[in-house]
Amino acid sequence: MKFNLFVTGLIFIALFFTNTLIAQKQLPYSGEYTIPDSNDVQILEMMDGVKLRGKITSISQDKIVFVSSLGTLTIEKSKIKSLRTIEYTKSTRGDLWFRNPNRTRLFFAPTGRMLGAEEGYFSDYYVFFPGIAFGLTSHFTLGGGMSLIPGVGIDRQIFYFTPKVGLIQSEKMNLAAGLLVIKIPGDDEEVAGIAYAVNTWGGEDANFTFGAGYGFVDGDLADKPMLVLGFENRTSERISLVSENWIFPGVDEPLISFGMRFFGEKMSVDLAMWSIVGAEDFFLAPYVDFVYNF
Structure with a gap:
């Protein structure tokens, strides 16, 4: 009985915090900025919802330089919503x-x-x-x-x-x-x-x-x-x-x-x-x- 009450409580706590986090205003990305390996690709999402696919080539205190299909862009960190790196490996055929x-x-x-x-x-x-x-x-x-x-x-x-x-x-x-x-x-x-x-x-x-x-x-x-x-x-x-x-x-x-x-x-x-x-x-x-x- 105690086990079941414990599990039920965990579920309600998880739902509460999930709803709380969703309701919060989205803040700029606060994670680490890194220059990726030559094979890897980064997905950058702006605060306005625009997504870019490319690579960071330079990092300063409040800005980054990002190279994508749109060219070389200088972007303020305060305008970045999220950033993730996708690891690529070489296949047996030599493809990435x-x-x-x-x-x-x-x-x-x-x-x-x-x-x-x-x-x-x-x-x-x-x-x-x-x-x-x-x-x-x-x-x-x-x-x-x-x-x-x-x-x-x-x-x-x-x-x-x-x-x-x-x-x-x-x-x-x-x-x-x-x-x-x-x-x-x-x-x-x-x-x-x-x-x-x-x-x-x-x-x-x-x-x-x-x-x-x-x-x-x-x-x-x-x-x-x-x-x-x-x-x-x-x-x-x-x-x-x-x-x-x-x-x-x-x-x-x-x-x-x-x-x-x-x-x-x-x-x-x-x-x-x-x-x-x-x-x-x-x-x-x-x-x-x-x-x-x-």
Whole structure:
């Protein structure tokens, strides 16, 4: 009961502060001004709503010099509403692509890659299962979410919590460990989940992931681990092929999936199909999710 009241209170507090922030008058950009790397692009929005795409080339105390398709502009900082830098990387074909916005996960399963410090995303699985994750540091991410099933009281919704620690982070090999903790509603509430480690080999646009995790229910740990194998292959700047496949202890038939990821600079949509290899009755279960990065 106390847990449910606590969660309800957090939701109301979040809504209150969101509405308060929206109601406040927009102030000029107060973040850091930087000259970007040669491959990166900056999006600058003026206080009057005009957006410019280009690069800062010079910074003074109260002005910047910004080069865009309109030419070289000298802009007062007090007239700038927002500024963000879009990281671009060189593809295997030599083209410049914006950075993969969904590099830390396959579909449900995480990869070994981590969010950067102060990076985050909002996710939504099958419409009714939203979640959020935030990089407190480049080696520690905290996430969680809940179900929003219509007609079901908050005390009957599912809540989950997903801390993740980056153990090794490099360009071609990334190892992480974490927990998926789920509060299962019912007359006798239970806590279940998975304690896992996951490794991803390859770059952000073409990689292979292998993970192993032990399931647990109310502190009782499984004798054998479940395994996950998956990959992502970015075929163009805005499309990736993704597969996530599970092998469960004591189950002969693996759960497999294959789908496509469509993305922009800050968001992605996954469309995939799930099936069980060797099942007596063949089936394909659709999968959809949405992720927005902030």
